[in-house]
Amino acid sequence: MIPYKPYEVEVPEDLEEYYILEEGGDVLKINTYSEKWRRKTFIRGLAFKTREEAELYDKKRILINKMEDWAKKHNGDWTPDWNDDDETIYEVQIDRFPMYGCDSPLVINEVEEVRSVSIFPYFYSHETAREFIDEFRGEIEEVFC
Secondary structure, three states: OOOOOOOOOOOOOOHHHOEEEOOOOOEEEHHHOOHHHHHHHHHOOOEEOOHHHHHHHHHHHHHHHHHHHHHHHHHOOOOOOOOOOOOOEEEEEEOOOOOOOOOOOEEEEEEOOOOOOOOOOEEOOHHHHHHHHHHHHHHHHHHHO
């Protein structure tokens, strides 16, 4: 029997050619940092092969933060009760195969029995989920589609 070995991210040999995204959003070559620091950064998913990949990651993080902030303000004190099977929770999803000539891949689903994890916030009402799509459609389609 082969002993269990947990999966580990393989660090590329050309890591010094990668880029990092600093806290303030600046994209820098990673080669000015120590090898140990570069490796730690890479295994956390914070080193990027190209400047464009780093910039896209930055856009995603900014958008996720913005969407979460918006949802907190618009959902008020409501938070999903994952133990209440009778509570209807609304989620926004990206439908990779939109039907019926839909002009947007964003759809609203009721989450009842099947619970899923989403990068997007959950909502207490269909109307709030619709407002979320109206607010963020363009940015979501640009960054995630």
